[in-house]
Amino acid sequence: MKIIPVIMSGGSGTRLWPLSTPAQPKQFHALGTDHTMIQEAALRLSGGAFQAAIVICGTSHEFLAHTQLEAAGLPAQAIVLEPMARNTAAVAAVAAITGLSIDPDALLLMAPADHVISKPDVFRATVEAAAAMARSRIVTFGIRPTAPETGYGYIQRGEALDEGVFGISRFLEKPDLETAKAYVADGGYDWNAGIFLFSPQVMIEELKAYAPDVLKASEEAFASARVEGNTHHLNAAAFARSPSISIDYAVMEKTKRAAVAPCDIGWADVGGFSELWRLGAKDEAGNHIHGTGIPIDANNCLIHSASVPVSIIGLDEIMVIATASGILVAPLSRSQDVKLAAEAAKNLK
């Protein structure tokens, strides 16, 4: 059994400004650990059945992706550069095409670079256990919910297909709180983590059936890519023709060959600084500090400083994020408004 990780590293989110910037999005930063998120993603998918990774990222992030994986001792076996973002269906198509060109027998484990998984051993074991099923189906990993989260999509399990693997009844959009509570109480729903295990052949067949425009554009973009070493610069004109659509919409909600493997792997999508604080180690006053912090009379605060010391005095539940790009100060409860600051900062230029 061979599994090639496909690390989706195309995000350019604004919800973690000024940490995350268009030039260096969050997956290229260390969030509360010694490694950057893309390094963590590669590290957790190494050893055993796992081969060197394929990385798919934006053209401007080639250097960061290359050097960070080299530095982690886990160089990618291929880096595929998207000239523009075309959502996850095109990423899955490019992943399948690239995987097929490398090793038609290897399964592909496609996962976002910017997620936190605190139980990597369990994750690897879950992936390996689902490998047999992935020969015939596209397996997604459903996270057993620990709370009625309204920020995630959900997957309703169908009939059992094999040990630990189920068919899928429905994909469900981000619910309101009441609905989320009902999902959790029911027990038959898992968070949609956007992690997929599949054979390249199955993915290509399903894309051909349900999203032929995506597949065609991706095939042309790959076939006419400029190749330097193991780096593929997808052809921009061809790739631009792909519809921008998620793999969930394009394939997973339609195909008869989907499956879900529910698991408890300590997964989190660090969508905002409040999650960063929630997930991070804390001092006795509840402060999570990355870099040098000087908290005085401060409780349940988040300090993230790239270089200079940050002192906070007499504050509760406040975040201070300081990088070379900017400084953000706000209550943790306003995490979802950080994108307003990112937008305003972008307009400064």
Place this chain on the structure above:
Amino acid sequence: MKIIPVIMSGGSGTRLWPLSTPAQPKQFHALGTDHTMIQEAALRLSGGAFQAAIVICGTSHEFLAHTQLEAAGLPAQAIVLEPMARNTAAVAAVAAITGLSIDPDALLLMAPADHVISKPDVFRATVEAAAAMARSRIVTFGIRPTAPETGYGYIQRGEALDEGVFGISRFLEKPDLETAKAYVADGGYDWNAGIFLFSPQVMIEELKAYAPDVLKASEEAFASARVEGNTHHLNAAAFARSPSISIDYAVMEKTKRAAVAPCDIGWADVGGFSELWRLGAKDEAGNHIHGTGIPIDANNCLIHSASVPVSIIGLDEIMVIATASGILVAPLSRSQDVKLAAEAAKNLK
């Protein structure tokens, strides 16, 4: 009439950390204007009767003092470097000795570099009007109080000596609020701004009478100073022998030759960030912003950033001070606790 400004630039306060640091105290920073405080001090005491300044500062600040005054087009005619701080009586002694060596006929106007004076025209006119009196007395400038401030010392006026100049009944320490209110209601009390106009001969005579140790140590330190161009490196061994005592205690409270000229010159001692906010220009939401600020849902805040943009979201009456030395975030009401952060930052090294 010739008046030589003596700019006292020896402060190394910790109440404006991380703006003010031992390496670059507040007088070498711009606070809400385009010029640094020492530049502002030189600019407001130029033209008319005012000659080029004498600057008295610590040895480590020679370069900052020299280059900032050059940059303002107002080079000092002498820079006297203190190898250690010995309080304002020694500064007055050194000022008088230096002034005597330059021009025995010129009066000396000794003023701190780190004060704000928003009505420089009135200040200059007040100084010039007091010049005749300063031939025989040490004239201090009393600021007409605009509020019952408890952070300043007060001077009680005595009998009128001349138009706009009075004898001094008493010098009074920082009062409690009730006492301060009584002073303001009485109308016969002014803030002690620590600004003095005197002839070098009178100052030396009074120091000889009331603080002979200070005078002797200062004379020896000046006589044996290492001189480079117009820079005097006071002899450390000699200067160290001076008692560390303020000119108020050493001379002004004892001499019969003191006078006070009450005035309204828009004076303020920027002792903390709350004063910086109070004195600064504000946007319609009451935010005072120096540098690039992005306030979102923020009111009555202070942003001072040396370089990167600072965004604040959903905050009231918070200060964010960002320099290459550090970042401080606290409620404006905690301004007096900034020294705790400065102390902690110093101990990091």
